[in-house]
Amino acid sequence: MVEASAPTTTIAAASVEPQSVPTAPVLPQTEIGMCEHEDSLATYCRIHDQALCNDCYFELHGGCGRGMTLKQASTLQINLFEDLLNQTNAAFEECSTMKNTVMEQEGIEDEVIKKVQQQYAKLTAIVDEQREQAFLTIKHLESIQEYTPPPQDFTSETLASMEVFLKDLKDRIAKQKTLSD
Numbered sequence: 678m679v680e681a682s683a684p685t686t687t688i689a690a691a692s693v694e695p696q697s698v699p700t701a702p703v704l705p706q707t708e709i710g711m712c713e714h715e716d717s718l719a720t721y722c723r724i725h726d727q728a729l730c731n732d733c734y735f736e737l738h739g740g741c742g743r744g745m746t747l748k749q750a751s752t753l754q755i756n757l758f759e760d761l762l763n764q765t766n767a768a769f770e771e772c773s774t775m776k777n778t779v780m781e782q783e784g785i786e787d788e789v790i791k792k793v794q795q796q797y798a799k800l801t802a803i804v805d806e807q808r809e810q811a812f813l814t815i816k817h818l819e820s821i822q823e824y825t826p827p828p829q830d831f832t833s834e835t836l837a838s839m840e841v842f843l844k845d846l847k848d849r850i851a852k853q854k855t856l857s858d
Contacts, residue, residue: 709726709727709728710725710726710727710728711727711728711729712727712728712729712730712733714729714730714732714733717730717731718730718747719731719734719746719747720734720738720744720745720746720747721744721745721746721747721749721750722734722738722741722743722744723741723743723744723745723750724738724741724742724743725738725741728747728750
């Protein structure tokens with residue numbers, strides 16, 4: 678029989694400690710120790726991560742209290758690998774969803790930018806039109822401001838001068854008539 682602390686042959690495997698939901702991925706261990714009776718391996722000691730024949734297990738690891746058959750250990754290891762695979766698939770799906778979301782947002786962003794640019798162009802045209810209208814209104818108001826209304830007695834003065842002109846015209850016509858008669 679071989680001492681538990683000195684394995685002679687090793688194989689690659691992953692940790693077989695059961696875990697609920699690991700926060701970090703479970704990384705495979707590099708080696709599991711084995712006793713020198715490789716042809717009759719039947720038991721696994723979880724404390725020392727060693728595959729053992731029944732004789733070595735009961736003689737050297739019986740007091741560990743954490744033994745199981747190799748089939749149980751391999752089933753546990755397969756379950757851990759399946760959990761790791763499921764976690765990896767879930768993380769991959771989450772990354773794919775985030776990637777799709779980002780791509781959709783980029784498309785939306787381009788669309789929003791295009792619409793904002795169109796609105797900007799429309800508003801600029803409206804502002805330019807209103808600016809032109811304001812300029813014309815100001816020009817009209819300035820021309821009105823320069824207008825000086827006729828004096829208040831415009832009609833009286835005009836009528837008086839027309840009366841004088843009319844009287845003068847009547848006098849001349851009368852003189853013409855007397856001269857021609």
